[in-house]
Every structure is written in C-alpha cells, then in structure tokens.
Amino acid sequence: MKEYKQKSIQRVTAVSIIGATFSVILGFYLLSKNISHILSIWGEANKMIVYLYSDGDDELRINVENRLKSNIQVEKIEFVSKEQAISDFNAQISGYLSGLQSDKALLQVIPPYFEVYLKSEGSLEQLNTRARILAGEIKEWLGVEDVSTGSLWTEKYSKLSQSVNTFFIFIGLILFGLSFFVVSSSIKSNLFQRAKEIEILEMIGATRFYIQRPIFIESLGIIALAFLLALMANSLLFYYFNSFFSAQLSLLNLNQVFQFLSVLEILTLFLISISMGMIVTRWTFSRLYRYRNT
Amino acid sequence: MIEFSHLYKSYDKKNHALKDINLKIDSGEFVFLMGPSGAGKSTFFKMITAYDSPTSGKIKVGSFDLNSMKEKDLASYRRRLGIVFQDFKLLPDRTVYENVSLPLRVQKHHETFVRKRATEVLELVGLAEKFDQFPEFLSGGEQQRTAIARAIIHQPGVLIADEPTGNLDPEMSSKIIDVFEKVCAQGTTVVIATHDHELVKRKNKKTIELRNGSVFQMSL
Numbered sequence: 137m138k139e140y141k142q143k144s145i146q147r148v149t150a151v152s153i154i155g156a157t158f159s160v161i162l163g164f165y166l167l168s169k170n171i172s173h174i175l176s177i178w179g180e181a182n183k184m185i186v187y188l189y190s191d192g193d194d195e196l197r198i199n200v201e202n203r204l205k206s207n208i209q210v211e212k213i214e215f216v217s218k219e220q221a222i223s224d225f226n227a228q229i230s231g232y233l234s235g236l237q238s239d240k241a242l243l244q245v246i247p248p249y250f251e252v253y254l255k256s257e258g259s260l261e262q263l264n265t266r267a268r269i270l271a272g273e274i275k276e277w278l279g280v281e282d283v284s285t286g287s288l289w290t291e292k293y294s295k296l297s298q299s300v301n302t303f304f305i306f307i308g309l310i311l312f313g314l315s316f317f318v319v320s321s322s323i324k325s326n327l328f329q330r331a332k333e334i335e336i337l338e339m340i341g342a343t344r345f346y347i348q349r350p351i352f353i354e355s356l357g358i359i360a361l362a363f364l365l366a367l368m369a370n371s372l373l374f375y376y377f378n379s380f381f382s383a384q385l386s387l388l389n390l391n392q393v394f395q396f397l398s399v400l401e402i403l404t405l406f407l408i409s410i411s412m413g414m415i416v417t418r419w420t421f422s423r424l425y426r427y428r429n430t
Numbered sequence: 431m432i433e434f435s436h437l438y439k440s441y442d443k444k445n446h447a448l449k450d451i452n453l454k455i456d457s458g459e460f461v462f463l464m465g466p467s468g469a470g471k472s473t474f475f476k477m478i479t480a481y482d483s484p485t486s487g488k489i490k491v492g493s494f495d496l497n498s499m500k501e502k503d504l505a506s507y508r509r510r511l512g513i514v515f516q517d518f519k520l521l522p523d524r525t526v527y528e529n530v531s532l533p534l535r536v537q538k539h540h541e542t543f544v545r546k547r548a549t550e551v552l553e554l555v556g557l558a559e560k561f562d563q564f565p566e567f568l569s570g571g572e573q574q575r576t577a578i579a580r581a582i583i584h585q586p587g588v589l590i591a592d593e594p595t596g597n598l599d600p601e602m603s604s605k606i607i608d609v610f611e612k613v614c615a616q617g618t619t620v621v622i623a624t625h626d627h628e629l630v631k632r633k634n635k636k637t638i639e640l641r642n643g644s645v646f647q648m649s650l
Contacts, residue, residue, distance in 0.1 A: 143523060332519070333521055335519075336519045336521060336532075337532070337536065338504075338505075338508070339479060339481070339508060339513055339515075339519070340508065340509075340513070340532055340533045340536055340580070341505045341506070341507075341508035341509030341510075341511070341533065341536050341537070342505060342536040343505040343536075344501075344505075346505075346536060
C-alpha cells in the first residue's frame, strides 16, 4: 500500500513537472505566434506614394492611373488631387506653422499623387524587394515625378520582425531542449524506481516486451495528461488575456487579432510530445540495462 | 538435468567466486546445496538462473546451453525455473495473490486457471487467508511462503531456493520441505541452499557442499 501510494505520488509529480514545462513551452509558442501575427498584420499596410508633376495634365494622370491599376502587384489605388493634397497639408500643418498656409508659392509645389496599396503576399522582405523594384519602374513613367515606398520604415520593421522571429526560434529551441531534459529526468526517476520490479519480472520469465509495454503506456499516459493540462492552462490564460485586451484596450482590437492554436498545431505539438516520450523511455530503458550490466 | 563443466566465475582477476565446478544434477533430483557464507552458493544460483554468465566453462540446464543462449531465449528458459530468493523479491504494491500469480500471467494463462492454481498453492503453503494482503502486512515467514508459492505455481522444471526455510519455525520448515518434495515427486529438479544441517541429515538427500568457490564434497 505504501509502495502503491509512493507510485501514485511519483506519477502525480511527473505529470505536474512535465505539465508545467509543457505549459511554458505552449505559452511561449502561443506568444511568439501572436506577436509574429500582429507584426505581419501591421506590416501589411505596405503602401507607396506616386507623386505626379504639379503641372501635369489629366491625360498623363489617367495614363499613370491605368498602368497602376493593371499592375498585378497593386491591390488598390487612391488619387489625391493637388487641391486635396494642399487641403490635407493645410489641415495637418495649421496647428504648428500657420504662416505656411499663406505661402502660395510653396503650396503650389505640392503635387497631386496616388496612394498605391500593394498586395501583401509573401514575407515582409519579399514585399519590400518587390516594392523597391516596382518603385524604380514607376519612376520612369511619363508624368511621374517621384515615388516614395516608405522603404526605410518597412525595412526597419521587417528587420525587427525578423529579429523577433529569430529570437523566438532561439528561445524555442532552448525550451525544447529543456523540456527534453525535464521529461527525461521524470521518466528516468520513475523507471529507475521500478528497477526492482523489472528485475523480478525478468527472473520469472517475462519478455522485454511484456515488461516494457505497461511502462511505455504509463510514460505516454503521463506525457499525454501533462500535455492536456498544459493546453488547458494556456486556454484559460488565452481567454483571460483576450478578455483583458477586449475590455482594457478595445481600441487596438487586439482580441480580434489574437489566435489560439489551430487543431493541426495542437495535433503536431501533441505528436512531438508523445514521440519525445517514446524516445526518452526507450533511451532510459537502454540506460537501465546498461547500468545493471556494469 | 543441470550440468556444470569446468566452470569458473570471477569478478576480479585474483578471486574466483566459483572454481572449476564439475557436477551433474539429474532431472527430478532433490539436492541440498551447502556451504558457509561466501562459499559461492549465490553465484552458483546466478549461473543457473542465467542472471550472470560464467568467466569460463560450460553450463547446461535441460536442453538449454546457457553459454550460447540468446537474449530472446532467456525469457523462455526462465519460465521453466522456479526461484525462491533469499530476500523474497515480492512486489510491494501487489497483493499476495497478484505476486503469486505473476509467473502464470507472464505466460498468459487464462484468469480462471490462474486463480485456481493460485488458490491451490496458497493453500499448500498455508496462506489461503492472506490472499488479498499486501506484503508489508505479512510476517517474514509469510513473505517467504508467498515467494515459495510464486516459485511453484507454474510447476517449473527446475526449482532453486536460496535459504527457503531461513525465516520459518521448525514445524513450518518441515511443511515447506514437504511441499518441495511433492513438487520434486512431480518431476521437478529441486536445488535448495541451506545452512540447516539438521534438516539435511533428516531428509537424507544428495548434498553438494561448496567452500571457497569449489565443490568441497558431494554426497548421495
């Protein structure tokens, strides 16, 4: 009975330790996934400004507009006329430098322009490269004075996103290694405490399959249970943070952006955990036999 | 039949746990293995159970040549053995019934048969009323009898017992030896390690005496 209780305590301890480790890993994965997702959504606002000559005629403008519309990389365009551009400029600048509004010569320089929204397919780097190439082409068109891709901002943004992803991958690998160590230690402790039982079963003629099967099942059960607990803990945390952002930071609409793990991701992570459990248990058995033979 | 031929076992270069053992125990024989502590009795049993392998020499048990036995045949060989360990080796988290029935479970016998046989052998060793007890609630003698019941439940070809009467009173010792004799009468080869000279004299069976790892004397 005492032994039975000890075994139960061991199992609960193993589930708790492995569950806590999986919780941290799942939580980290969820965090990295959502941060990457948010970065990619914010990065989607990838637009360029095509400035036309101030004195250009309608025919040139229509020509540029048609060429932009027919470009497969362009999602949509919006034309801002000279008058509208001046009006916008005045609205933005009035609070700071009211004198400029009366400088007719300066206002005359403000050109009409197209806001060109690009299709957000591929990574931010690909998007940037395509935007740069397209901007170079458009600059050569008749009636176009200049093109601004905002590339400095997007490049910095893209680098930030890249750095964040690299950081997450790095920390993820460390956590994965750590979880391997934790799972290995828990399974090893569980198995080595059963060394006597294994020896008795061997001496009465149990095959290795007979001995190992229940221990494998138990180890995988522990890992599956730990994974489910970690998943539940993360679901609760996700629900809590979603509600928090919904209530406290509704302006950012973050609750609409946040994503939980998909079924495929859950299945993949579950299979990885189970595979890890199988490898670790097999490896621990080899160690146990090796240890006994020395 | 158990046959040792020029068998040596050493754990270091200087000392031999067993030295040039040559002996033959026929099928269905009842043998007492005697000798002081450190004489090599446990190593002798380790050789028979294939728990350890000899440094040199040959050992054969029935049709099994233990020198060349492969890992996959080990389980099949051990199923023909019944072993009573000096420290009983009972599983503490299983009941008396579960411990005793282990050899039959390992051989995947039907539950009805397992229960019937377990009841029979527990009655034979006088533990029928301890069926559902856990080992920690049993006395030393009861634990020993549980180990004996486990060793005979599957009617093994060879029964080896290391000091099986060490924790028993004379009356129970005698009963247990009677059980071993019954098992032997059914064709099982029985080898018992004991210090009990009185018992050996009384039973008048074949005796092998080990001293310093060698066979000191063998008597019929």
